[in-house]
Amino acid sequence: MSEPAPESIERYIEEQRALVDGELERLLPPAAEFPAVIHQAMRYSVFAGGKRLRPILCLESGRLFVAQDGLLPFAAAIELIHTYSLIHDDLPALDNDDFRRGKPTCHRAFDEATAILAGDALLTLAFEILSSCGRVSDARRILVIGDLSHAIGTRAGMVAGQVVDLETTGRPTDARTLEFIHSAKTGSLIRAAARAGALYVGAPDDDLARITLYGERVGLAFQIVDDLLDVFGSKESLGKTAGKDGRQRKATYPALHGVAESRRIAERLASEACEALEPYGPRAAKLCQIARYLIARKS
Numbered sequence: 001m002s003e004p005a006p007e008s009i010e011r012y013i014e015e016q017r018a019l020v021d022g023e024l025e026r027l028l029p030p031a032a033e034f035p036a037v038i039h040q041a042m043r044y045s046v047f048a049g050g051k052r053l054r055p056i057l058c059l060e061s062g063r064l065f066v067a068q069d070g071l072l073p074f075a076a077a078i079e080l081i082h083t084y085s086l087i088h089d090d091l092p093a094l095d096n097d098d099f100r101r102g103k104p105t106c107h108r109a110f111d112e113a114t115a116i117l118a119g120d121a122l123l124t125l126a127f128e129i130l131s132s133c134g135r136v137s138d139a140r141r142i143l144v145i146g147d148l149s150h151a152i153g154t155r156a157g158m159v160a161g162q163v164v165d166l167e168t169t170g171r172p173t174d175a176r177t178l179e180f181i182h183s184a185k186t187g188s189l190i191r192a193a194a195r196a197g198a199l200y201v202g203a204p205d206d207d208l209a210r211i212t213l214y215g216e217r218v219g220l221a222f223q224i225v226d227d228l229l230d231v232f233g234s235k236e237s238l239g240k241t242a243g244k245d246g247r248q249r250k251a252t253y254p255a256l257h258g259v260a261e262s263r264r265i266a267e268r269l270a271s272e273a274c275e276a277l278e279p280y281g282p283r284a285a286k287l288c289q290i291a292r293y294l295i296a297r298k299s
């Protein structure tokens with residue numbers, strides 16, 4: 001599969017990020033709208049930074065099948081769900097973090113009650129957007145909403161991963177449980193983002209299965225790299241506190257498998273993600289390049 005040079009994929013991702021940011025700006029209530037503090041907090045966390053990986057995957061997977069732009073509000077809604085999860089993950093009762101996306105966390109910049117409500121509000125707004133925006137049949141819209149809801153819930157979804165993560169912190173954790181935590185906590189939303197694009201454009205089952213495999217591999221690889229960055233990254237490069245996993249005695253890939261093996265696993269997963277899309281040839285080059293870019297990232 002012919003792939004664009006890394007510098008061109010970086011430029012492409014930057015362009016897509018700007019597209020998503022424009023849509024987020026359009027969809028979020030203005031900061032001054034009553035009651036202003038909640039809209040300020042929502043906007044603060046959404047626009048604090050962020051790679052916009054999940055919306056970009058959603059857009060790109062839709063484009064693999066059909067050239068269209070009606071998917072943009074769906075992609076932006078996925079970023080709102082992701083930002084909700086970050087705000088709640090940073091709360092004192094969960095990870096108790098002071099920095100996110102290079103800035104004080106939402107509960108530090110505002111207060112804990114506002115941060116909880118801002119997370120709730122972003123999650124709720126996401127589903128309002130998913131149910132009303134875009135140009136898609138009701139049947140496909142419902143498929144995407146159902147799929148995303150499942151991905152962030154308690155049945156092998158994001159909340160399930162977070163719960164098992166909390167339960168296992170400080171305890172010996174086997175490889176299977178660790179894979180479950182990472183795939184559920186982080187992988188399931190990434191997988192659902194990739195699936196959302198394909199579902200939105202009505203991709204047939206065979207195509208959906210390939211995109212699902214791609215999203216699954218990218219999602220797990222992404223969290224393994226996140227574990228590695230926690231060991232080797234700095235607060236400046238990551239925009240969040242580094243070295244926390246070790247201090248909290250969290251189950252991570254480097255802790256269980258070692259650094260070199262964790263990197264090998266992430267690289268193998270990225271290759272498997274690309275292989276899943278081989279039937280599409282050069283059309284899938286961007287998705288493949290994004291998978292490789294994500295495991296080489298430094299933030």
Ligand code: GRG
Binds near residue numbers: 162185
């Ligand atoms: C309902 C209390 C409650 C919790 C919801 C918080 C939660 C469940 C789950 C946490 C999920 C989570 C935060 C997983 C970590 C995923 C991860 C690696 C996030 C960082 O993603 P990036 O690097 O961040 O894409 P940016 O800032 O670039 O968007």
